[in-house]
Amino acid sequence: MPLSADLLAVLACPSPDHAPLRLVSGGESEELECTVCASRFPVRDDIPVLLPDDAVLGPNGLGVAANAVADEPAN
Numbered sequence: 487m488p489l490s491a492d493l494l495a496v497l498a499c500p501s502p503d504h505a506p507l508r509l510v511s512g513g514e515s516e517e518l519e520c521t522v523c524a525s526r527f528p529v530r531d532d533i534p535v536l537l538p539d540d541a542v543l544g545p546n547g548l549g550v551a552a553n554a555v556a557d558e559p560a561n
């Protein structure tokens with residue numbers, strides 16, 4: 487059974503960004519992806535597991551915007 491829209495609406499990234507999550511396909515199962523840092527969290531037995539230790543972190547790490555540019559070259 488898919489996660490309900492009501493539940494999805496109240497879930498947030500456990501990082502300091504506390505951003506909304508969106509449901510994405512994670513291959514065999516569904517995952518929740520942070521709309522800011524792009525970290526992905528598993529959904530096990532229809533229960534979202536919002537633990538940093540179980541997450542696949544986004545490109546810039548948990549809580550850092552995925553589109554943030556770190557250490558941009560000075561030239």
Ligand SMILES: [Zn+2]
Nearest residue numbers: 499520523549
């Ligand atoms: Zn996040």
